[in-house]
Amino acid sequence: MSELQKRQIQLEVLRYNPETDTAPRYQTYSVPCLEEWVVLDALNYIKDHLDPTLSYRWSCHMAVCGSCGMMVNGEPKLACKAFIHEYQEGQIKVEPMANFPIERDLVTSVEDFITKLASVKPYLIPKEDKPVSAGEFKQTPAELKKFKQYTLCINCMLCYAACPQYALVPEFLGPAAISMAHRYNQDSRDGGRDQRQEVIASDEGVWECSFVGACSEVCPKHVDPAGALQQVKVASTIDWYKEHLMPWMKK
Amino acid sequence: MNSKPYVREVSKTTWFMSHPRYKRYMAREVTCIFIFAYTFLLIWGLGCLADSRESFDAFVQALGSPLGVLFNVVVLIATVYHSMSWFDVTPQAMPIQIGEEFVAGNIIVNAHYGAWAVVSLIILFWGM
Numbered sequence: 001m002s003e004l005q006k007r008q009i010q011l012e013v014l015r016y017n018p019e020t021d022t023a024p025r026y027q028t029y030s031v032p033c034l035e036e037w038v039v040l041d042a043l044n045y046i047k048d049h050l051d052p053t054l055s056y057r058w059s060c061h062m063a064v065c066g067s068c069g070m071m072v073n074g075e076p077k078l079a080c081k082a083f084i085h086e087y088q089e090g091q092i093k094v095e096p097m098a099n100f101p102i103e104r105d106l107v108t109s110v111e112d113f114i115t116k117l118a119s120v121k122p123y124l125i126p127k128e129d130k131p132v133s134a135g136e137f138k139q140t141p142a143e144l145k146k147f148k149q150y151t152l153c154i155n156c157m158l159c160y161a162a163c164p165q166y167a168l169v170p171e172f173l174g175p176a177a178i179s180m181a182h183r184y185n186q187d188s189r190d191g192g193r194d195q196r197q198e199v200i201a202s203d204e205g206v207w208e209c210s211f212v213g214a215c216s217e218v219c220p221k222h223v224d225p226a227g228a229l230q231q232v233k234v235a236s237t238i239d240w241y242k243e244h245l246m247p248w249m250k251k
Numbered sequence: 252m253n254s255k256p257y258v259r260e261v262s263k264t265t266w267f268m269s270h271p272r273y274k275r276y277m278a279r280e281v282t283c284i285f286i287f288a289y290t291f292l293l294i295w296g297l298g299c300l301a302d303s304r305e306s307f308d309a310f311v312q313a314l315g316s317p318l319g320v321l322f323n324v325v326v327l328i329a330t331v332y333h334s335m336s337w338f339d340v341t342p343q344a345m346p347i348q349i350g351e352e353f354v355a356g357n358i359i360v361n362a363h364y365g366a367w368a369v370v371s372l373i374i375l376f377w378g379m
Contacts, residue, residue, distance in 0.1 A: 018255040074270065101256035109256045142351040164273055167261040212276045213340060227343030234344065 009033045009084060011042055013054065014095040016102045024102060026093075027051075033084045039094060040068050040079035043106075056106035063220055066156030070106050071095040076161035076218045097161040099170075113157050116173050119199050120181035125192025143188040150183030150228060152221040159215035159225050165208055172208040173200060175215035175225035182228040185235075201236040209233070279336040285329035292322070338363040 009031050016024040029050050031042045040058055047054050058068040061080045068079040073093050084092075100108035126137065159175035166172045181196045200206055209229045216226040242249045267273035299310040313319050341363055342356030 016257050018257070021257075024257055024259075098259070099261070101258045103256050142348065145351050145353070146348060164261075164266055164276075167266060168263060210276075210280075211340065211344075212273065213343075214270075214272050214276075216343070217272060224343060226340075227346065230340075230344035231346070 005035050006032045007035065007084070007090070009042060009087070010091040011039075011046065012091060012093045013043075013046070013106070014102075015054070015105050016096075017053075018104060035085050037084045038080050039070075039072055039077070039082040039084065039092065042084065042092075043079060043094070054106075055104045064154060066154035069097050069156045069158045069161065071098055071161065076158040078156060078158070078220045081220055097157060099161050099163065099167045100157070110157060112170070113155075113160060113174065113176070116177040117155065117180060120173070120177050120196050121192055122177075122180040122184060124184060124187065124190050125195065126189060127191030137189040139188055146188075147183045147186035149223055150179050150186070153179060153183075153223050153225075154221055156220060158218045158220060162214035162218040164212055164214065165210060169204075169208055171204045173202075173205045175209075175229065178206055178209075178232060179223060179225040179228040182232050185232075197236070197239070200232055201239070206232045206236060275336075279333060282329040282333035282336075285326045286333060289326045289330075334367070338367075 011029045011031050012026050013029065014024050015021075015027045029046045031045050031050070033042050033045075038061075040061060043054065043056055043058075047056075056068065056070070056079070058079065059065040060067070063078050063081045066078070069076060070079050071077070071094070072079065072082045073087065074095075076097060079094075094106065096102045096106045096108045100110065100112075103109050153176055155176060157176065160166050163172070163175055166174050178200050181200045184190045185193045185196060206229050209226075211226060211230060213226045216224045219225060267277045296307070296310050299306040314323070338360055342359040345359065347354040347359065
């Protein structure tokens with residue numbers, strides 16, 4: 001291990017203990033980091049060697065579980081994907097995800113997102129029920145490709161941490177939830193669009209989005225939620241014109 | 252879940268200063284004010300045209316004044332920035348899937364620039 005290059009990094013971490021603190025405060029840790037480490041490794045070092053009271057969420061360490069979202073130098077990042085070598089200043093500021101209430105240290109309260117995600121029915125609602133014996137719902141590669149990128153969402157909520165609309169209007173349904181609705185709406189096997197539209201085409205839904213585009217810039221899985229939201233706006237606008245100008249087009 | 256989660260307040264007036272991407276967004280939004288102002292100039296011009304020939308000549312002369320030219324140059328710069336910032340995001344809002352593959356984003360963006368150039372040239376030569 002000693003042959004690997006180590007660099008002393010000052011990790012400035014936002015701490016908050018709800019039992020004793022009235023407001024968050026910064027605590028700086030000096031961590032001997034290996035060059036190939038990510039911020040999560042540095043946090044684990046702190047937890048194991050310097051301060052066992054530090055709280056944060058993590059699980060897979062490979063950008064799949066979406067648990068370790070936090071602000072690294074003010075940017076929403078997965079701590080497991082934020083490489084130490086990308087921060088040459090020798091000092092890294094780590095804070096809990098923006099726009100979410102802080103539970104403790106780097107742990108945020110995610111109930112709001114979970115409730116919103118559930119409200120868009122992010123699951124397949126088949127057009128028609130058919131028994132298992134009738135066989136599978138078939139899909140062509142082109143039909144799959146239409147929505148596949150949205151299936152890569154890992155619900156890490158970095159898009160919410162980046163979204164200024166969500167910061168200013170907490171009722172906003174937000175990027176990931178609407179992208180998930182769009183993912184199922186785009187699925188050739190799905191027939192649940194009408195049920196989802198009531199939620200996603202509402203004032204607190206897609207119309208709260210002003211296309212800042214920050215969600216797509218920070219998405220660690222390159223899902224492009226901003227694109228999904230604009231496509232929902234286009235589809236909802238077409239719905240409106242159909243309903244008001246061509247009522248005979250409506251089912 | 253604890254009973255005392257800490258909520259960080261976001262400034263309603265200065266939030267966009269916290270990151271360059273928010274400043275870019277605000278630049279895109281603010282430049283539309285110049286386009287808004289230019290529509291008033293056009294309405295004023297129409298009003299002059301409806302009023303009398305002298306009135307319209309005075310309007311055209313006002314456009315040629317240093318202040319008129321400066322206003323037009325500022326509006327042109329703002330409009331170009333505004334339009335480019337929207338052209339650049341069109342592939343996200345209007346993806347085109349042909350067969351299995353999606354058309355490359357730069358083709359959609361460049362098609363907008365091409366259409367812009369064609370329309371501009373038509374207006375330019377038509378007006379001459």
